[in-house]
Amino acid sequence: MPDDETGAESVTFPTARTTSDFASNLERVRARIDAALDRVGRPRGEVQLLPVSKTVPEDRLRHAVAAGCTVLGENKVQEAKRKWQELSDLDVSWSVIGHLQTNKAKDVAEFAAEFQGLDSVKAAEALDRRLQALGRSLDVYAQVNTSGEDSKYGLAPEDVIPFLRTLPDYGALRVRGLMTIALFSADVERVRPCFALLRGLRDEARDLDLVGDGGLSMGMSGDFETAIEEGATCVRVGQAIFGARATSDEQYWPSGGSASEKA
Numbered sequence: 042m043p044d045d046e047t048g049a050e051s052v053t054f055p056t057a058r059t060t061s062d063f064a065s066n067l068e069r070v071r072a073r074i075d076a077a078l079d080r081v082g083r084p085r086g087e088v089q090l091l092p093v094s095k096t097v098p099e100d101r102l103r104h105a106v107a108a109g110c111t112v113l114g115e116n117k118v119q120e121a122k123r124k125w126q127e128l129s130d131l132d133v134s135w136s137v138i139g140h141l142q143t144n145k146a147k148d149v150a151e152f153a154a155e156f157q158g159l160d161s162v163k164a165a166e167a168l169d170r171r172l173q174a175l176g177r178s179l180d181v182y183a184q185v186n187t188s189g190e191d192s193k194y195g196l197a198p199e200d201v202i203p204f205l206r207t208l209p210d211y212g213a214l215r216v217r218g219l220m221t222i223a224l225f226s227a228d229v230e231r232v233r234p235c236f237a238l239l240r241g242l243r244d245e246a247r248d249l250d251l252v253g254d255g256g257l258s259m260g261m262s263g264d265f266e267t268a269i270e271e272g273a274t275c276v277r278v279g280q281a282i283f284g285a286r287a288t289s290d291e292q293y294w295p296s297g298g299s300a301s302e303k304a
């Protein structure tokens with residue numbers, strides 16, 4: 042990975058193991074969220090914090106929930122489903138984030154409360170069919186590729202409005218807004234345009250009444266304050282709450298081959 046792409050990740054995040062570790066990490070992240078809102082004159086409480094618990098084992102998730110996490114984000118369907126089953130005694134709901142392979146739609150329809158990563162009509166169709174069969178519905182965010190990188194999933198910006206126009210056909214999907222993963226860079230001024238682009242698309246879609254609440258899910262551990270300055274209503278934060286991941290992010294946003302699966 043080129044140097045300038047590792048910067049945002051190079052901050053060390055200590056591993057949270059106890060309920061009080063989680064409580065203090067959550068408190069710290071919430072304080073940073075509030076400070077970012079204050080800086081741009083946005084009301085406090087306008088940003089939902091979605092803790093992202095991928096790779097974190099169940100025993101530690103119990104502490105996270107005890108410390109106040111009520112929703113957990115996961116981007117691997119099998120892992121999320123396993124955790125959903127093993128933690129079924131807890132009062133926590135599950136948000137699946139990132140691109141979905143359509144053969145996993147059945148599982149998502151079964152256990153997820155929210156899906157942030159809708160990026161094709163094929164996935165919308167598959168989810169809707171499974172949800173209808175179960176008599177369930179699902180909150181969804183459409184994922185947009187705002188960085189122009191081939192390795193990132195999501196709709197091309199020019200495809201967003203036409204895509205959103207197809208979604209009323211899928212009655213079990215409740216459209217909540219748009220989601221993006223920005224460029225990985227320690228240089229805030231290269232990251233910010235990704236967030237601004239998503240906000241512009243949201244404004245356009247909202248004028249056409251295509252985007253539900255008009256939510257903006259953007260910002261992660263390395264860039265959530267910038268995202269909030271640009272209008273985020275949901276930030277997806279993993280490492281700043283749970284600790285650094287041992288697994289490289291390459292596993293989560295595969296480069297090269299990934300693009301072929303989009304079509």
Ligand SMILES: *Cc1c(COP(=O)(O)O)cnc(C)c1O
Pocket residue numbers: 093095116138139222260261262263277278279280281293
């Ligand atoms: C892992 C992940 C996050 C959180 O990233 P952190 O660096 O752990 O904050 C956010 N969004 C998506 C889609 C992810 O896969």
